[in-house]
Amino acid sequence: MPLPLELPVLQRWGCQSCGECCKRHLVEITGDERDRILSQGWEHDADLKSVRTVVPLGRWSRRWRLNHTADGSCVFLRPDGLCRIHAQFGEAAKPLACRVYPYAFHPSGKRVAVSLRYSCPSVVANHGPTAKEAEKDIRRLAKAVVPDRPRETPPPAVSTGNRLDRLDWPDFRKLIDALDESFADPAPGFLRNLLGAVFWVSLVEQASFEKIRGARLDEFLSLVRPAAAAEVPQDLSEFVAPTAVGHMMFRLLVGQYARLETTADLNHPWRARWRNVSGSIRLTRGKGLLPPLRRELKPVPFEALEEPFGWPAAADELFSRYVRTKVGGMHFCGPAYYDVPFTEGFFALALVVPATLYLARWLAAADDRSSITNEDLFAALAMADHHHGYSPFLAGSSARSRVRALAKGDLPKLCVWYSR
Secondary structure (H helix, E strand, O other): OOOOOOOOOOOEEEOOOOOHHHHHHEEEHHHHHHHHOOOOOOHHHHOOOOOOOOOOOOOOOOEEEOOEEEOOOOOOOOOOEEEHHHHOOOOHOOOOOHHHEEEEEEEEEEEEEEEEEOOOHHHOOOOEEEOOOHHHHHHHHHHHHHOOOOOOOOOOOOOOOOOOOOOOHHHHHHHHHHHOOOOOOOOHHHHHHHHHHHHHHHHHHHOOOOOOOOHHHHHHHHHHHHHHHOOOOHHHHHOOOOOOHHHHHHHHHHHHHHHOHHHHHHHHHHHHHHHHHHHHHHHHOOOEEOOOOOOOOOOOEHHHOOHHHHHHHHOHHHHHHHHHHHHHOOOEEEEOOOEOHHHHHHHHHHHHHHHHHHHHHHHHHHOOOOOOOOOHHHHHHHHHHHHHOOOOOOOOOOHHHHHHHHHHOOHHHHHHHHHO
């Protein structure tokens, strides 16, 4: 019997045929999927008869991916935003990765938590039916992803310093529920809720849970959460600017969210590597012009992004929905996020907020504007979440060390500084 699903209650989604997923994502396929696509007779299609539809993942790789055109689009993407495979052979004929996107399924004890990827513009904009309304389709996808008789995956570690100190699933779910509840009340505003959550998760990072279980865990959470909320000053301008070192580490993190890998980079890896290295050098220095990491992020002065840009009207709703969907869907720690502990995963998730605001400022400045629009914010979050949890660079020791270092002092400052 399939495991019960935990559906995201705040998030809507329905495909709008924008085609962005077919332009932004490299789709690796299995050998069986490769054989099925090659047997579909695309060499007789007028638009694809001279096109290789499936290519090796790398120059000498024995793994496979869908091919892309010169502009980065999947070769199966039609001008109307629809998939040629889907249109001609039905949804079931598409690769599994294409059918599942933008849903993500993660273990949660004897249940499966469902999340979504905000790299999809329709997810960011909250378009389409609710998860409850789409439950039948979600269950069908989950059945294709989750084994019929899965073995229960142990819960993630709680903190970085105590990776062997693991709670059982009922107690770990208490941490998840407490984190979700930290954002449930919209009255204080998202930013205050985020700061309070960062403070109490920092206390969790310092605690040992060897004896804090069951009722004692309930008591612990009932104490630290109000205490953390009280630590957030009424006037957020009391937060000082991030340190110079914190600013530098943060810019490098933003650079990893901003980078754009193209199919041309697969054929010329050294050119892509040099672009990324040179961009990292400029981000480290933080002087002069920002590196042009993608077409829409033009080389504007670093100093321009440090001025106040304002808090967009949609920010509270969007960020609250984003964080609660990722938290409830177990999409920020454990197997869903580089197997990192609960605390480190949440700190990384919290850093997406100032990173998104920085990217939104970059988009606005590139258009000679000094304020952020909702459209800037939507595009920036789609850009950041494209990589969050999926880029191998964010899984590296240097990126993870930056997250842990920023969490020790500069994380709240960054959230406030870039919300101005």
